[in-house]
Amino acid sequence: MPDHSPRHLILSLFGLYARDEANWLSVRSLISLMGDLDVDAAATRSSVSRLKKRQVLEPAKADGQAGYRLSASALAVLREGDARIWSRPRASVGDGWLVVVFSVPESERGKRHELRSLLTRLGFGTAAPGVWIAPGTAYDETLEALGRAGLAAYTELFRGDYLGSGPPDVRVGEWWDLPSIAALYDAFVADHRTLTQARSPDPARAFAAYVPMLTAWRRLPYLDPGIPLDLLPTGWPGVQAGDLFTELDGRLRAPAAKHAHAVIDAP
Numbered sequence: 001m002p003d004h005s006p007r008h009l010i011l012s013l014f015g016l017y018a019r020d021e022a023n024w025l026s027v028r029s030l031i032s033l034m035g036d037l038d039v040d041a042a043a044t045r046s047s048v049s050r051l052k053k054r055q056v057l058e059p060a061k062a063d064g065q066a067g068y069r070l071s072a073s074a075l076a077v078l079r080e081g082d083a084r085i086w087s088r089p090r091a092s093v094g095d096g097w098l099v100v101v102f103s104v105p106e107s108e109r110g111k112r113h114e115l116r117s118l119l120t121r122l123g124f125g126t127a128a129p130g131v132w133i134a135p136g137t138a139y140d141e142t143l144e145a146l147g148r149a150g151l152a153a154y155t156e157l158f159r160g161d162y163l164g165s166g167p168p169d170v171r172v173g174e175w176w177d178l179p180s181i182a183a184l185y186d187a188f189v190a191d192h193r194t195l196t197q198a199r200s201p202d203p204a205r206a207f208a209a210y211v212p213m214l215t216a217w218r219r220l221p222y223l224d225p226g227i228p229l230d231l232l233p234t235g236w237p238g239v240q241a242g243d244l245f246t247e248l249d250g251r252l253r254a255p256a257a258k259h260a261h262a263v264i265d266a267p
Contacts, residue, residue, distance in 0.1 A: 004037075004212050004215060004216070005047075006034065006039045006043045006044055006046075006047035007047045007050060007051060008215050008218075009034065009037055009039060009211060009212070009215055010030070010034070010044070010047055010048065010051065010057075011051075011056070011074075011078075011215075012211050012214055012215045012218070013025065013030065013033055013034070013211065013260075014057075014068075014070050014074075014078075015078045016211070016214070016256075016257070016260070017033075017257070017260045017261065017264060018069070018070065019070070019075065019078065021264065022062070023069045023070055023075065024060055024062050024067050024068070024069045025067055025068060025069075025264065026062070026065045026066065026067040026264075027065070027066045027067055027068070028065065029067075029263050029264045029266070030044065030048070030067070030068065031044050031045075032263050032266075033207075033260060033263055033264075036204065036207060036208060036259070036263070037207075037208060037211060037212065038208075048068065052068075055071050055073065055074075056070065056071060056073075056074045057069070057070060057071065057074070058070075058071050073148065076144075076148055080141060080144065080145065081218065081221075081222075084221035084222065084225075084226075085214075085217065085218055085221055086249070088221065088242045088245075088246070089137065089226050090226045090227075090228070090229060091135030091136065091137045091138075091226045091227065091228050092228050092230075093168070093228045093230055093231065095135055095136040095137050095228070096135075096136035096159055096160050096161050096162075097133055097134070097135065097136055097159065097160065097161070097162055098133065098134045098135065098136050098137075098138050098139050098142060098157065098158070098159050099127065099131060099132070099133050099157070099158040099159070099160075100119060100124065100131075100132040100133075100134075100142065100155055100156070100157055100158075101130060101131055101132070101155070101156050101158075102115050102130070102151075102154045102155045102156070103154060103156075104154050111151065111154055114149065114151060115151055115154060115155070118145060118146070118149055118151065119132045119142075121222060122134065122138065122141065122142055122145060122222065122225065123138075123221075123222045123223055123224065123225030124138075124225070125172075125175030125176040126175060127171075127175050133175055134225050135225060135226050135227060135228065136159050136160075137226060138225055138226070139157070139159055142157070143157070168231055169230075169231045169232070172227060172231045172232070176224075176227065178232070178233065181220075181223050181224050181238070182233070182236070182237050182238075184220060184223065185220065185224075185237035185238045185240070185241040186237050186241075188216055188217065188220060188241045188244070188245075189237065189240055189241050189244055191216065192213050192216070192244060192248060193244060195209055195213065195248055195251075195252070196244070196247060196248065196251070200251075200255075201252070201255060202255065203255040203256065203258040203259035203262070204259050206252045206255035206256040206258075206259065207255070207256040207259040207260055209248075209252055209256075210248070210249075210252035210253060210256035211256065213245075213248055213252070214249070217241075217245045220238070220241065224238050
């Protein structure tokens, strides 16, 4: 289950250790840190090249050293994700629903794919063809993401209560692929629960465990965008997975950062 591709690990490294350090990592420190995650220099350089083509990373020099920084749009996306990843917000039934519909001229049909991709990334379910739904608490984040992508003009947003004839918990099971999401939560727990049993790790081992764990967790709060627990199956595994992430984050984050910054600050 874990997505430990070099590209995703690099994004985790920049999100964790570059944003608060002038948004920059040297090529030397990036290759060294990726080596500590068992990714060789060739794979790291290849992934950086792809991230540059996608305008996620930009080349930049500091103190005469070659390096990279996150683009402004990538920084915005990472900031957007911070609350979901660490705060684990969960809507209530009383928060209602956010509904997004869009209309794209045939001459700009490529925008349809962009809109679908963006709404999928934000965790929207599909209530009907062309009708996308998320908890009402997703409004601000959605509006900001649509504006940043230049797609807001193609959309109409509505927020309110569900007044359909079917039970809302049944409808939620139709709007989202809950079995697949639950399986990913279960896999996260299975892959990482043993990390709670080890003695306090030294910084290097904490780093090698923490970055892949965070990378595996990052996408899960987007697949489950805070759907109210009252509308989810009993014993929803997202609760256990979230509690495990919080425990491991508290246990590993500080020693992992100690190792990372020792590498970054090395002469």
